[in-house]
Amino acid sequence: MDELRIENLSKDYDGFLAVDNVSLTIQPGELYSFLGPSGCGKTTLLRMIAGFEIPRTGRIYLGGQDITDLPPYKRPVNTIFQNYSLFPHMNVFDNVAFGLRIKKVPKTEIKDRVRKMLTLVKMEDQAAKYPSQLSGGQKQRIAIARALINEPKLLLLDEPLAALDLKLRQHMLIELMNIHDAVGITFIYVTHDQSEAMSISDRMAVMQNGNIVQSGLPDDIYERPTSIFSAYFIGETNLITGEVIGIEDEYVQLRCHRGNGEYFEIDSTFHFPPTLGSKLTVSLRPEKIAITRSKPRNQDDFNILRGTIEDILYVGTHTQYIVRVGDLKFRVFSQHKRVYFDEKALDWDEEVWLFWHDTDSWLINEVPDGVEASVEPRSLPQRASRKGIPAEV
Amino acid sequence: MNLEAFKQVNCSQTKASRRRDLASYLLTAPALIWLLVFFLVPYLIVFIYSFLSTDIYDVSFKFSLSAYRQLFSGIYLRPFYLAFRLAFITTFACLILAFPVAYYIARASEKMRNMLLILIIIPFWTNLIIRIFSWRIFLSYNGVLNTILLRLGLISTPLELMRTDFTVLLVMVYVYLPYMILPLYSALEKMDFTLLQAAMDLGANEVKAFFRITLPLAAEGIFAGSLLVFIPTLGAYLIPQLVGNQRSLYVGQVITYKIKNIPRNWPMASAMSFILLLLVAIMLIAMYAIYRKRTLAKRNV
Numbered sequence: 195m196d197e198l199r200i201e202n203l204s205k206d207y208d209g210f211l212a213v214d215n216v217s218l219t220i221q222p223g224e225l226y227s228f229l230g231p232s233g234c235g236k237t238t239l240l241r242m243i244a245g246f247e248i249p250r251t252g253r254i255y256l257g258g259q260d261i262t263d264l265p266p267y268k269r270p271v272n273t274i275f276q277n278y279s280l281f282p283h284m285n286v287f288d289n290v291a292f293g294l295r296i297k298k299v300p301k302t303e304i305k306d307r308v309r310k311m312l313t314l315v316k317m318e319d320q321a322a323k324y325p326s327q328l329s330g331g332q333k334q335r336i337a338i339a340r341a342l343i344n345e346p347k348l349l350l351l352d353e354p355l356a357a358l359d360l361k362l363r364q365h366m367l368i369e370l371m372n373i374h375d376a377v378g379i380t381f382i383y384v385t386h387d388q389s390e391a392m393s394i395s396d397r398m399a400v401m402q403n404g405n406i407v408q409s410g411l412p413d414d415i416y417e418r419p420t421s422i423f424s425a426y427f428i429g430e431t432n433l434i435t436g437e438v439i440g441i442e443d444e445y446v447q448l449r450c451h452r453g454n455g456e457y458f459e460i461d462s463t464f465h466f467p468p469t470l471g472s473k474l475t476v477s478l479r480p481e482k483i484a485i486t487r488s489k490p491r492n493q494d495d496f497n498i499l500r501g502t503i504e505d506i507l508y509v510g511t512h513t514q515y516i517v518r519v520g521d522l523k524f525r526v527f528s529q530h531k532r533v534y535f536d537e538k539a540l541d542w543d544e545e546v547w548l549f550w551h552d553t554d555s556w557l558i559n560e561v562p563d564g565v566e567a568s569v570e571p572r573s574l575p576q577r578a579s580r581k582g583i584p585a586e587v
Numbered sequence: 588m589n590l591e592a593f594k595q596v597n598c599s600q601t602k603a604s605r606r607r608d609l610a611s612y613l614l615t616a617p618a619l620i621w622l623l624v625f626f627l628v629p630y631l632i633v634f635i636y637s638f639l640s641t642d643i644y645d646v647s648f649k650f651s652l653s654a655y656r657q658l659f660s661g662i663y664l665r666p667f668y669l670a671f672r673l674a675f676i677t678t679f680a681c682l683i684l685a686f687p688v689a690y691y692i693a694r695a696s697e698k699m700r701n702m703l704l705i706l707i708i709i710p711f712w713t714n715l716i717i718r719i720f721s722w723r724i725f726l727s728y729n730g731v732l733n734t735i736l737l738r739l740g741l742i743s744t745p746l747e748l749m750r751t752d753f754t755v756l757l758v759m760v761y762v763y764l765p766y767m768i769l770p771l772y773s774a775l776e777k778m779d780f781t782l783l784q785a786a787m788d789l790g791a792n793e794v795k796a797f798f799r800i801t802l803p804l805a806a807e808g809i810f811a812g813s814l815l816v817f818i819p820t821l822g823a824y825l826i827p828q829l830v831g832n833q834r835s836l837y838v839g840q841v842i843t844y845k846i847k848n849i850p851r852n853w854p855m856a857s858a859m860s861f862i863l864l865l866l867v868a869i870m871l872i873a874m875y876a877i878y879r880k881r882t883l884a885k886r887n888v
Contacts, residue, residue: 244788245787245788246784246788265787265792266784266787266788267787267788267789267790267791267792271788272788272789273784273785273788275781275784275785277779277781279779279781279782279784279785280785281782281785281786281800282782282804283803283804283806292786292789292791292799293789293790296789296790296791296795297790340789341788341789344789344790
């Protein structure tokens with residue numbers, strides 16, 4: 195079968211290493227995502243697979259065949275471009291038929307196959323329209339049809355949903371998954387949107403500075419990040435730095451500085467052998483933390499902290515609390531579930547209890563750069579105004 | 588809103604739009620009057636003159652078809668043929684030369700682009716006659732080019748570079764090239780070059796991508812540029828007169844001679860001018876029809 199194998203691929207632009215010695219194998223029929231911030235090399239990697247960029251070193255194999263030196267038009271690979279790149283001087287039919295006409299496929303066959311493709315993307319009645327008459331979602335469908343009609347072994351999608359609005363994006367995502375199931379070929383999906391990547395991918399690779407930082411199943415990467423970067427980039431997280439003061443069979447104890455020479459201790463699971471006395475980081479997802487007014491009753495296997503609510507951000511599906519514990523700030527997501535009838539909503543400056551199960555703290559073999567103990571959440575939103583009163587500037 | 592109020596609003600809107608119509612008529616009036624007085628009326632005079640009889644210095648106001656009869660008898664068709672041939676070859680040569688230049692400019696960085704465009708426009712700052720004379724100096728028997736070639740020992744006797752049909756073509760192409768480059772550039776500059784990558788992704792090699800994507804998308808520029816080159820070339824007088832020879836007389840030259848040389852033949856000059864105009868008009872209308880069909884097909888389906 196046609197697996198894609200990338201071996202030691204590198205690419206630089208005037209000394210800037212865009213892709214740095216990347217190796218990976220993508221299984222046939224897989225929907226694989228490259229996820230990373232802009233400039234991480236994901237698009238360069240994709241363009242090398244498509245043939246638009248020539249790698250400095252390394253090889254690309256598709257189904258055992260070395261395609262590294264083939265020009266784009268000789269590769270059994272097709273691309274969905276970010277802005278769709280539909281030909282403006284051709285109507286929908288001619289756009290979709292383009293690849294077949296180049297291959298000099300007989301006219302009647304072209305007609306048949308174009309119709310089939312347009313049916314697949316639900317555009318069968320738009321064949322005579324020109325790209326300028328189509329909406330963003332429709333252009334997207336035509337771009338997909340135009341690529342898939344060539345029966346590529348590999349479909350590359352370069353941020354295909356970036357130009358669509360949120361509702362349409364969610365809709366097209368499901369559509370893409372359905373199309374992937376229908377045609378059964380390998381899809382490689384490039385995006386900077388982590389929720390997009392997590393929901394669509396069979397497997398994915400998180401990229402940073404031209405390297406693959408972590409690859410695997412989406413839930414694996416989310417629940418068990420191996421680096422601060424993947425913990426940070428995928429979803430949101432609290433990073434707590436501490437010193438290892440005890441190691442048991444399954445748990446490790448960390449002593450964390452909360453400021454003013456005060457310390458607290460937390461327990462965490464681990465997936466690598468930590469050494470006593472080393473400084474490590476715990477990643478703790480905000481939705482794993484429970485926040486209550488009253489002290490939790492069950493205290494075995496739980497980490498419990500006392501803190502003060504500094505900020506409340508209501509986001510509809512849940513509320514985000516910023517809770518201050520000493521000098522540290524914890525980000526906590528809490529869904530709007532009522533457990534007791536008389537429960538009152540938590541308020542600003544209220545003293546609260548934070549607790550989470552030991553298995554939800556995830557140990558990372560890294561310390562954040564230059565910071566000893568900081569859990570300042572990434573890109574903290576602007577301080578919200580207190581119940582209509584403008585926030586002090 | 589009740590019906591009365593609705594009517595009122597509607598009514599005032601029509602008044603406003605009527606006022607706007609009047610304003611647009613008034614604003615276009617100066618241009619219309621200008622065209623009427625300085626374009627249509629002179630051509631009307633030319634048209635009338637073509638049906639009059641010759642006199643040594645002027646015309647006599649007697650109806651005559653002799654100008655047209657002479658014109659289509661044969662000898663006067665050659666200047667038309669030469670002019671059309673020259674115009675076609677010049678246009679085609681300009682197109683071939685201008686395309687890579689326009690393409691290069693369109694793909695250059697923005698800073699570079701402006702610089703290059705200025706370089707294209709700079710020759711316009713010099714008077715046309717001066718530019719033609721510099722070609723004469725450059726190409727003449729004892730001119731710059733011959734001197735250099737002699738000194739280098741590449742030739743032993745000077746080449747006859749002036750007063751050939753090729754010289755006319757050369758200077759024509761030189762003068763009209765910018766008129767082709769600029770519209771081509773403006774068409775190519777609008778083009779999204781990732782379309783070429785898309786074409787190549789779909790199996791087209793560079794040549795196929797050019798003919799199926801770049802060329803059709805540059806069609807507007809090719810149209811405009813060809814008109815801008817073809818029409819003035821057709822009636823060219825100055826360049827054939829200054830660098831051409833007397834064996835190949837172009838229609839523009841013949842028209843001038845008919846007016847300049849005594850006995851004057853105003854009806855013949857007028858008839859030739861009118862036929863030239865007619866031919867150009869027919870071509871323009873045909874091209875416009877093709878163009879409209881293309882764009883209409885693209886917009887309303």
